[in-house]
Amino acid sequence: MGQYERHVFVCTTGKTCAAQGSAESYAALKDAARTAGLKGRVRVNQSGCLNQCGHGPMVVVYPEDTWYAAVDADGARRIVAEHLVAGVPVDALRYVAPPGDNKLPKEELARIEASASPPSSRTPDSPGGTAR
């Protein structure tokens, strides 16, 4: 066994996953894992682009090599409860694609990146918003 039972990577620094809310997914995963008592057994890390751009937020769990797509905060909490705690991957969020790179076409990626609202325009009620 390695240093941890499982290692979870969340693409947060790739442009499109970030535009699709991966920071919130990462925060939810970290928080749920800590609450579930997984600290020291499961490591949750931010990652760079996983070359599946446009399908995000992308999450991958090792050692099972289980990939998840479109993981929002609720999905992140399901991954913790069902996969990391109970040991059963969340089929509803599984990412099924051919091996290797699977980026959407450039035009679609540009549209996703442009659709993300800058942090300064967010309100407490919008995704990523903060209470004042």
Ligand code: FES
């Ligand atoms: S931006 Fe997340 S996979 Fe590329």
